[in-house]
Amino acid sequence: MITIGKLKLKNPVMVASGTFGYAREFEDFLDLKKLGAIVTKTITLKPRQGNPMPRICETASGMLNAIGLQNEGIENFINEKLPYLAKIGTSVIVSISGNNAEEFSRLAKRLDKEKSVDGIELNISCPNIQAKGLVAQCPDATYEVVEAVRKATDKTIITKLSPNVTDIVGIAKCACNAGSDAVSLVNTFLGMVIDINTEKPKLANVTGGLSGPCIKPIALRMVWEVAKNIDKPVIGMGGIMSAEDAIEFLLAGAKAVQVGTANFVEPGICEKIIKGIDKWTKKKS
Amino acid sequence: MKDIKATILSNVKVKGDYYKIILDAVYIAKHAKPGQFVQVRCASGTEILFRRPFSIHRARSGKIEMLYEVVGKGTEVLSCKRSGECVDVLGPLGNGFTLLPPSTLHPSPxxxxxxxxxxxxxxxxxxxxxxxxxxxxxxxxxxxxxxxxxxxxxxxxxxxxxxxxxxxxxxxxxxxxxxxxxxxxxxxxxxxxxxxxxxxxxxxxxxxxxxxxxxxxxxxLEETMACGIGACLGCVVKLKNGEQKLACKDGPVFDAEKLSLEQ
The missing domain is CATH 3.40.50.80 (Nucleotide-binding domain of ferredoxin-NADP reductase (FNR) module)
Known part of the structure; x- marks a missing residue:
């Protein structure tokens, strides 16, 4: 049993936001209730269309995306997606994003009324929205957002950090001091790909977030740095494609992991990762 | 939809850069409809990360056939695979072409x-x-x-x-x-x-x-996609009425009238 805030997880494997839709998309490929937790696609107050196409591009051992938080908005999420998630039988963590602390707070307040929501992940680190900078790049803004959400809910708060910073430990500390129950890291690295035939960027948004196995060593280093410097649980992610990858994150100090891009490549992969970790744990003890 | 390990029964060049691969894939063959597609993991390892979408060329007697063109790294690796090797295939995906009920009399399409x-x-x-x-x-x-x-x-x-x-x-x-x-x-x-x-x-x-x-x-339609099952939101298709659909889940077949052709 893994404890994160008020969450009790049956195993340390969660699915990362934005890589698993609202879980139903994957019901044919794995037994969803076996997951440690499901983190939903990020929800905003109002529906968002997302960015223009093309939005994704393959890179060597990775992918670049600039989806732009396309979602139907909080009310549609609660009416149309949450009832299915509630019936699965595992922890449901809703990822939220807002333009300011007040929007984050309103989202959290709304979710606080929903019994089937077990936790809230604050996506303060999406690199693909038109804003001056990321909340997760500024210690004060991070503190302000987390503090506002903490006032709005007693549910478990996980703050998702950006790797596009100089001092990720500092930001993690701000999130924890403001009342976050845990931090999850890393979100994607800001990147870019140019098509040499058209001489234009491959993404319409020009830049996008890099994920997949190519970021794993950097993500692992950041998880290790944060884990040894804060007291709250760290949820590690970044390019996990196998149980071995996940175990590396656990050894670096993460209490749980999130599997992201791998879900796109192999929709049933989380079950394999859960089994692999279980086997490793038993062998160790 | 299922993600299966399928044995390659044959994989040969047809002409030019066009190849045909035949897979032993009972479940997919049984459920496939014209216009649907599969996602094939062309390479082992992670360097070529995404699966590649291929429309189903034929599905009968427990086998599926895909006719494909070598256009990049993924299809190039696939074209080098030999019969007896296995590939991961996800399918059948998407909606096929709309056909009138068999009994209906309709003009030759x-x-x-x-x-x-x-x-x-x-x-x-x-x-x-x-x-x-x-x-x-x-x-x-x-x-x-x-x-x-x-x-x-x-x-x-x-x-x-x-x-x-x-x-x-x-x-x-x-x-x-x-x-x-x-x-x-x-x-x-x-x-x-x-x-x-x-x-x-x-x-x-x-x-x-x-x-x-x-x-x-x-x-x-053909779009770049990561997952093929409606999760990555990478294959959005805009309709004339402003609605956003996914090529993988709502398509790949669309009513041309409804599409916004300017996109």
Whole structure:
């Protein structure tokens, strides 16, 4: 049993936001209730269309995306997606994003009324929205957002950090001091790909977030740095494609992991990762 | 939908950069409909990360066939695989072409194929043949040596007409010009439905010709996608009414009338 805030997880494997839709998309490929937790696609107050196409591009051992938080908005999420998630039988963590602390707070307040929501992940680190900078790049803004959400809910708060910073430990500390129950890291690295035939960027948004196995060593280093410097649980992610990858994150100090891009490549992969970790744990003890 | 490990029964060059792979895939073969697709993991390891989407070219007796063109790293690796090797295949995905119920009397449809877009239309023609419907098939190719599946369509009882860009065979020019000619000569059944798959510019001109002449038209789109099951939101298709659909889940076949062709 893994404890994160008020969450009790049956195993340390969660699915990362934005890589698993609202879980139903994957019901044919794995037994969803076996997951440690499901983190939903990020929800905003109002529906968002997302960015223009093309939005994704393959890179060597990775992918670049600039989806732009396309979602139907909080009310549609609660009416149309949450009832299915509630019936699965595992922890449901809703990822939220807002333009300011007040929007984050309103989202959290709304979710606080929903019994089937077990936790809230604050996506303060999406690199693909038109804003001056990321909340997760500024210690004060991070503190302000987390503090506002903490006032709005007693549910478990996980703050998702950006790797596009100089001092990720500092930001993690701000999130924890403001009342976050845990931090999850890393979100994607800001990147870019140019098509040499058209001489234009491959993404319409020009830049996008890099994920997949190519970021794993950097993500692992950041998880290790944060884990040894804060007291709250760290949820590690970044390019996990196998149980071995996940175990590396656990050894670096993460209490749980999130599997992201791998879900796109192999929709049933989380079950394999859960089994692999279980086997490793038993062998160790 | 299932993610299965399928044994390669054969994987051979057809002509030019076109290859045909046959997989032992009982579940997918049983459930596949014309116009649906599969996601194939072309390479082991993680360097080539995404699966590649391929339309189903044929599905029968527990086997599926995909006709594909080598266009990049993924398809290149796939083309080197030998029979006996296994690949991960996810499918059948998406919605296929809309067919009227078997008992309905309907005018012979027109199937329009451009380049590798021919692949799903063979499956469709063979399905139509089972229903004793003989379509008109217009095949477009760059040059005569690259015309795909002419024999397969003829075997399915279709009336096949060819267009080549370089005028080496049949109609001189694009297959859209050939469609205009067929319409002008009135050599098609009134109310015929058009099914089309090919490069984007071709589908755009076919769709606008159909719109002009009041023909219903379905097009099968190709988009870059990571997952193929509606999770990554990488393959968004905009409709005229502003609605956003996913090529993988809501498509890949769309009613041409509803598509916003400017995208």
């Amino acid at each position: 027109i199937l329009i194929a451009g380049g590798i877009g021919t692949a799903p239309l063979v499956f469709l023609a063979e399905e139509l043949a089972k229903r004793k419907i003989k379509p008109i098939v217009l095949i477009g190719a760059r040059t005569k040596s690259l015309i795909l599946c002419e024999k397969d369509f003829k075997k399915a009882g279709a009336d096949v007409k060819i267009a080549t860009d370089d005028a080496s065979r049949g109609y001189k020019g694009f297959v859209s010009g050939l469609l205009e000619e067929v319409i002008k000569k009135g050599k098609y059944s009134q109310g015929a439905k058009v099914y089309c798959c090919g490069p984007d510019p071709m589908m755009k001109s076919i769709a606008s010709i159909c719109l002009k002449h009041g023909l219903k038209c379905e097009v099968s």
